[in-house]
Every structure is written in structure tokens, then in C-alpha cells.
């Protein structure tokens with residue numbers, strides 16, 4: 395069975411504390427929006443789709459407990475809480491798009507005289523709950539399209555060696571994963587020879603989380619440190635790079651975990667196709683290019699310490715952007731649940 399980052403049943407939400415992985419498996423209760431904001435901000439749950447789902451589910455937990463009978467007051471509170479949740483981490487767009495959709499729904503339900511306060515609550519909760527199933531379905535479609543596209547470029551029935559960055563698996567989504575979903579699909583098709591995952595400093599999503607998922611799934615895999623990517627491409631004949639996304643702009647420029655841009659440049663130099671795998675909920679057509687994507691900067695401590703242990707010289711200053719922007723010109727294809735699109739054709743896929 396795949397790892398489960400989010401455990402939900404109506405009225406009860408728990409998340410797997412990703413700060414403790416891989417050494418400890420501990421679920422923490424999320425009792426409402428305040429808890430939701432904290433677990434996202436502290437990165438106890440992370441990954442663009444998981445952030446959106448946990449944020450919205452934390453609101454569902456609160457809506458269920460609410461006994462207000464005035465829809466207008468509820469609507470106003472929901473909007474405020476959603477905007478608060480969006481502020482927990484700024485780069486991934488999924489939670490912002492989900493919040494906008496829920497605010498629109500709350501507006502129309504509030505304006506409809508045939509909808510009671512109880513109906514209003516029920517409709518919002520059901521809408522939020524459906525995100526869990528939809529995300530897994532989308533990821534499976536992404537996995538299938540990504541697998542087909544990578545295999546299409548190969549001669550005969552040879553096997554592939556893939557490089558991935560950060561964590562995009564079950565831990566970063568409702569399940570299955572995006573880039574890791576493509577890798578899972580290649581493995582299921584018995585065409586994956588090997589996957590290489592980067593350590594992904596400074597938070598080490600690769601070494602702690604992706605490596606954990608790959609070992610758990612028994613997928614043949616090797617960990618490399620971030621500065622080995624050029625050497626790996628030179629030595630190991632990598633077939634493709636597949637990464638996830640936190641926000642893809644209308645022209646295909648992609649914000650993803652810091653280090654992604656560097657890998658894309660190295661891939662271009664070595665003629666290795668570079669794919670971004672992401673659901674439509676990561677695509678922000680309101681931004682023409684990546685220039686205006688807000689990049690989150692994280693605390694110095696993530697760089698200066700490993701756990702409680704200081705590794706950097708005391709007194710040194712740090713720059714710790716959590717994401718970078720890979721220009722569309724370095725991206726071979728964007729794999730979404732509708733198929734694979736070159737960055738320039740993204741507008742054909744997104745309504």
C-alpha cells in the first residue's frame with residue numbers, strides 16, 4: 395500500500411508529520427483552520443496539491459462544527475479563512491485556485507434563497523471532500539500520459555533511467571503522485587530501469603521523502619546529492635528528467651523546488667528531455683510569465699542546521715529561496731491530466 399499523507403473522514407483530519415520522516419511515522423490531528431495554517435507553514439505537510447487539500451479540509455472540519463444559521467455571516471467567514479490559509483505559503487497556486495473556487499461556490503449558495511444554512515454547509519464540505527478523489531484520478535492520468543510520452547521517444551522496448559527532484563509522490567498529493575506518478579507508471583509497465591532522486595537541499599525532500607517512497611514501493615532507485623546532476627547525466631545516460639510544479643505560468647515558465655532550473659539547464663546541455671508533471675490545479679493562466687511568481691524565502695535555519703545540529707559557520711548570512719523558475723524554453727513538455735503539451739500549447743489545454 396502507498397504511503398498516506400492525509401487521513402480524512404468527515405469531522406476528522408490527520409496528516410503524516412513530514413518533518414519526522416523517515417525516522418518516525420506520526421500523524422497529527424488538524425482540528426481546524428488555525429492548525430491547517432500551522433502544519434502548512436511549518437511544512438509538516440508540503441507539496442502543492444497536498445497543501446491545497448489539507449488547507450481546504452481544515453476548513454471543512456470547522457464548517458462541520460459551525461452551527462450558524464446566517465448564510466451571509468458564514469460566507470464572509472469562509473472567505474476570510476480561505477484567504478488566511480492561502481497566506482501560509484505563497485508560491486504553490488493550487489490552494490489559491492481552490493480557495494477562489496470555494497469562495498465562488500459560497501457566494502452563489504449564499505445568494506440562492508432555496509439553499510438553507512445546512513445545505514450551504516453540506517455543499518461546501520462535499521465540494522472540499524471531492525478534492526481527495528479528484529487529485530488521485532488526475533495523478534493517475536498524468537502518470538499514464540507521462541509514461542506513454544517518455545516511451546514513445548525510445549527505440550524498441552528498451553528501459554528508461556529517469557532523474558527526479560524534490561518529492562512529488564503520495565506524500566505531496568492525495569496519493570499516487572505527479573512526477574513520481576509518471577515514474578510509478580513506468581515501473582508498473584516494467585520499463586523503468588532505474589530512478590535517480592536528488593537530495594534536494596536544504597529541506598531534503600529527496601533524501602528523506604522521495605527515497606522513502608521509492609524504497610517503500612520497491613522501485614529501483616539511487617540517491618544523489620544536488621551537485622551530482624551533471625556528472626550523472628554524463629555517466630549514466632539518463633533518458634528523461636521528470637519534476638513537479640508549484641505554479642506554471644501561461645507561457646509554461648514553471649516554479650518548482652529550488653534547483654529545478656539548474657537541472658533543466660544541465661538537461662538541455664546533455665540533450666535529455668525535461669518534463670514537468672502537474673495537475674491543472676497548478677497552472678496559473680492569470681500570469682503571462684514566471685516573472686511575477688512570488689518565491690517563498692524560508693528561514694536560514696533550514697540551511698545552517700540539520701535537525702538540531704549546526705553545520706554552517708556561526709555568523710554567516712544565508713539566502714534561502716524555496717523555489718526557482720525554469721523558463722519554458724528549457725521544458726520539453728508539460729504533462730497534465732489531459733495529455734502532454736509543449737509549453738507554447740498550454741493555452742489549448744487550459745480553459
Ligand SMILES: CSC[C@@H](O)[C@@H](O)C(=O)COP(=O)(O)O
Nearest residue numbers: 440441442560562566638639651
Ligand atoms: C506534487 S508536488 C509538486 C511541487 O510542490 C514539488 O515539486 C515541490 O516543489 C514541493 O515543495 P515543498 O517546499 O516541499 O512544498
